[in-house]
Amino acid sequence: MRMKKLSAALAMVMAAPFAHAISAVALPANAPADRSFGTLEQVHAFYDAMPTGVTVTETGRIFVNFPRWGDNVPFTVGEIRDGKVVAYPNAAINRENLNDPSDGLISVQSVVADGRGRVWLLDTAAPGFADPKPKGAKLIAVDLVTNQIVKRLVFPDNVMLPSTYVNDMRFDFRTGPEGTVYLTDSSLRGPGAIIVMDIASGSAMRRLSGVPATSVDPTFVPVVEGLPLTVESPDGKRKPLGVASDGIALSADGKTLYFTPLSSRHLYSVATALLRDANFSEQQLTAAVQDLGEKGASDGLEADAAGAIYAGDYEHNAIRKRLPDGQWQTLVHDPRLLWPDTLSIGPDGYLYFIANQLHRQAAFRSGQDQRQKPYSLMRLKIDAAPAPTR
Known part of the structure; x- marks a missing residue:
């Protein structure tokens, strides 16, 4: 009897609230919300294939590229001229020679x-992230x-793996007879790496x-626009996107x-002196790498002439700057800055970057293309000013 009374009392207490x-x-439209800051300018709107890279020359010419990831890509490198993108250096070179x-x-x-x-063009020879075609990956x-080709460098077999995806590059003409180029291997399914190439030979x-510094962080789960960024694995389950050394x-x-x-x-x-020294072992080189701490999740990086480093922050729709003393500041945060990709400093004191909604x-x-054109x-x-190369 007591149990029935107790149960009835508990039911009344639980129901009381x-x-x-x-x-x-409905939440008012003018309720406090995330605030944007920084002034973005749109240089060009893309209504066709999705771009990933941009570079601005010392004379102000602008070049972009469109990897063949599934979009209709009539040419994989273009120049923006008079408000239009045209194949560069010409349409014929933008076609694969079978x-x-x-x-x-x-x-x-x-x-x-x-x-x-x-201007240097980095060809992965890996459309759709397939294995790179033999002797196809090149600079x-x-x-x-x-507007003529003056140098062609095919990556030698000793640096190419079946999983290699060459991604980005930086040049230094103070070393080697014709300079040195440093590149990232941003593999999706193999080891990441830094590739060091002598331009002359x-x-x-x-x-x-x-090594850990060029590899996917196993604890990293990217979150973009409030959603975890995942891909389907061979077993049908979804896992966080894993891309190795990139920016x-x-x-x-x-x-x-x-x-x-x-x-x-x-x-x-x-x-860089250690990277170029073939006598410096991998174990020694790994020990010499410095972890400079967190900067946000980035696709592209860039350096200026005054010692600062710039990084996209694709999880927070932002561009960040690392000062020479190691402190970080956010330059711009804007919901329209959807996946900031490659960065390039022009001769006009502007930082240029692609926002391509890659995520x-x-x-x-889950199989639904949710990109909204235009890309910007x-x-x-x-x-x-951009960091000098000589």
Whole structure:
């Protein structure tokens, strides 16, 4: 009998908070909300294929690239001229040569002006992130006066793995007969690495392959627009996107290389002299890498002439700046800055970058392509000059 009374009493207590209906109204449009800051300018709107890379030359010419990831890509490298994007250096070079993978452009991931009158095109030879085609991954330099190819460097077999996806690059003409180029291998399914190539000979070394600084952070779960960024694994389950070393920047004096995995919030650095020294063992090199702490999750990096480093922050729709003393500041935060990709400093004191909604692709949204055109080339005034390459 006592148990029945106790149960009835408990029922009354539990029901008491719900004795009266709680009224509510729709949240007012003018309720306090996330605030944007910083002034973004749109340089170009893209209504066709999705771009990933941009570079601005010392004379102000702008080049972009469109990797062949599934969109209709009539040309993989273009120049913005008079408000339009045209194939560069011409339409013929932007077609794959089925008989010679080292010839035509297959799928360009990055374009970089070298400050010496050339623009370099980085061909992954891996459309759709497939295994790179043998002898297809390459660097092509185009003279900006003649718009003709003046250098072609095919990556040697000793630096290429079946999983290699060459991603971004930085040049230093203070070392080697014709200079040195540093590149990231941002593999999705193999070890990341830094590739060091001598421009004169085309010889290259694979450094820091598979070490923590060039690898996916196993604890990292990216969250963009409030949703975890996941992909379907072979077993049908979804897992966080895992991309190895991606963004790269070279200090103004050429002595330090900065790099970051896309799937990480940490920035790393290492002395370039050690990277170039074949006698410096991988174990020694790994020990020499510095973890500079968290910077946010970035796709692209860039350096200026005054010693600052710039990084996208794709989880927070932001661009951040690392001062020479190591302190970080956020330059712009804007909900329209959807996935800031490659960064490039122009001769006009602006930082240029692509916002391409990469995270809204079908692979990350359970088969639904949620990208909304146009994609944007944006810029932000920073009153800084690009880091010199010589």
